[in-house]
């Protein structure tokens with residue numbers, strides 16, 4: 713038997729804006745420990761490895777930050793707090809049920825466009 717691949721990847725936006733930048737970002741002094749909290753929670757629950765947390769740059773939903781994307785499923789969670797992370801791990805990652813109340817609004821997260829359709833839209 714080989715090494716099992718992860719069941720989930722959690723992409724946590726770790727972008728912070730430079731001081732004075734008007735655009736919001738996912739990492740501020742108030743939210744800078746959320747990735748660490750997520751990783752510790754996965755370790756405490758004994759599921760690190762089958763759930764792989766990944767630090768990413770901007771996921772282009774800055775106004776809804778702090779955000780993280782759970783794959784598979786394209787589930788984007790917004791306005792994260794430690795309490796929300798606890799519930800997402802318990803209910804979604806362990807329980808298999810998406811925590812709908814924390815999922816991004818559909819107007820900010822419409823159905824994906826295929827790369828082929830995007831090329832057509834660009835006239836290629």
Ligand code: FES
Nearest residue numbers: 725738771773774
């Ligand atoms: S800074 Fe996190 S989505 Fe843009």
